[in-house]
Amino acid sequence: MRYRISRSSASLVAVAVVLLSSCAYYNTFYNARKSFDEAMALAVENPDDPLSMEEQLLDEAIAGAARVLAVYPGSRWADDAQLLLGDALLQSGRRTLTGSGTSDFSEAMMAYASAIVMTDDIEISDRATIGMGQAALELGRYNDAAASFESVSEDDRKLYDRSRLYLMETLLLDDRPYDALVLADTMRVPRDDSLEAEFTLLRGMAFMDLGMADSGAVLALQAGEDFGRGEGYYRALTTAADAYLMDDRPGMAVQVLDRLLGGYRSDLETAAIALLNGKARELSGDVAGALLSYRSAADLDRYREYGAEALYRRALLLEEQERVRDAIADLEELEGRGGDYLWMRLAADRRNDLQLLLDYSEEVRDAGEDDWLYTIMIAEKRIDLYGPEDADALRSLRQVAGEGPGMERAVALATLAEVLPLEADSAASMLMEAYALSDSGDLATGIEHRLGLPRGPGYPYRPSVVLEKAWELIDGTEFREAWEILDSTLDSPWSRMAGPELIWAAYLAGEGARVEDGILEGYLNTLVEDYPGTEYGISASRRLGGREDDGE
DSSP: OOOOOOHHHHHHHHHHHHHHHHHHHHHHHHHHHHHHHHHHHHHHHOSSSOOHHHHHHHHHHHHHHHHHHHHOTTSTTHHHHHHHHHHHHHHHHHTOSSSOSHHHHHHHHHHHHHHHHHOOOHHHHHHHHHHHHHHHHHTTOHHHHHHHHHTOOSSSHHHHHHHHHHHHHHHHHTTOHHHHHHHHHHSOOOSSHHHHHHHHHHHHHHHHHTTOHHHHHHHHHHHHHHHOSHHHHHHHHHHHHHHHHHTTOHHHHHHHHHHHHTSOOOHHHHHHHHHHHHHHHHHTTOHHHHHHHHHHHHHHOSSSHHHHHHHHHHHHHHHHTTOHHHHHHHHHHHHTSSSOOHHHHHHHHHHHHHHHHHHHHHHHHHHSSOOHHHHHHHHHHHHHHHOTTOHHHHHHHHHHHHHSOHHHHHHHHHHHHHHSOOOHHHHHHHHHHHHHTOTTSHHHHHHHHHHTOOOOTTGGGSHHHHHHHHHHHHHTTOHHHHHHHHHHHHTSGGGGGTOHHHHHHHHHHHHHHTOOHHHHHHHHHHHHHHSTTSHHHHHHHHHHHHHHHHHO
């Protein structure tokens, strides 16, 4: 028996199919939206440290939105799915656990652009336009960001006001504070309280960028009162503290920051507050308070830039207090942290310089008598660290120039001629005095070049000239002659200025000439003791180890 489906039954089946299909793509979109909302909630709960669960939820949101667009492109939820795709990609770039998020931001811009093209809904178009501007802002594409924010319609007052605020922020990030204030003068004050507070804060930041820190502080404090609490309140009060620091009023900055520290913030935000507090206390002369604040910031933030900057500033402050060993300890701690911040690279250079300064000072102390060359090295390192105006460095150089032996006097005079603000004739006179004491040293070559003098009679005996000739002889296997000229040059006080290469060349030449083992070991021991850590010192240490093994 064959059954026939009536027309009414067929209609009911068709309706059921449509409803099931509608439920399917709605559920897909609903689940994607739910994953996105859960990821946003996790970001609010954990603002400092993105969780792996956030990444998973955002991936689910992206996949769900893409599925709606691929399987149900004509559905009523397609526009919303396209907008959700852009939002999820933007958030994924901001909260990425690896990399910079650049690819996510670029893909977000494309997703928002597609939403703008495909939708007839003005609100979705405006939201997508704002999203595209935010993604461009994350990429540092300020012109593209400004163009997006400027094209938002006035159909929804709140969306339009928000787009104007984003435009102000873009202009400030693009170093255009005057244009930001011009824009502010054309804007209506937002009706929404939080947007009005944001408007006030951005105006304050613009005044700060124009050098009017006092006005910026007043507006930032007003914005803080308008926000009342939360992330906006935190941003407003830290901006006010920054403005007071710019205005050379650190005491006011401390008062503002103490208000902030009184309330609970995340570790990262508290670290930022403590860093500002340290700067303010340092400027106000409260050294102990500044050291404590910097230490607090460094402990609260061990993986980001706030903690790194705080630890570096703390080391500099300890150095100013002549607590050099403590400063080196902080710099070593900073070097050991993860990340690639500027402060860490600065810390490595600073620690090396301070360690050298400390080593030179200990050499002078342990010598039992004045070691004039180390006194010069200390002075030169202080000039590197603290500039040519450093009083201790200049005092030491003047002492050596007046009382030291010939070579050291010459070096001190030449250094003073370089760092003192002298007239050209006076500097040349001082250099000529140094030249008269340095004919057989490489210092004379530099003076000849600067003053346009002919080569002096001691030129062939200068360490760099001898070294160049010796390498040529070694290359020609004339080891004995090379060793003889190098060994005699090592007797000159100017050989101390030549560094370890001269000693290493003497060792290689002597080894080729088969000179006594005791002489060769003397060269190696000198390299190990006086130049540890250098390529020559390391090579010498290996050679000595091999000799000991042979002796056994």
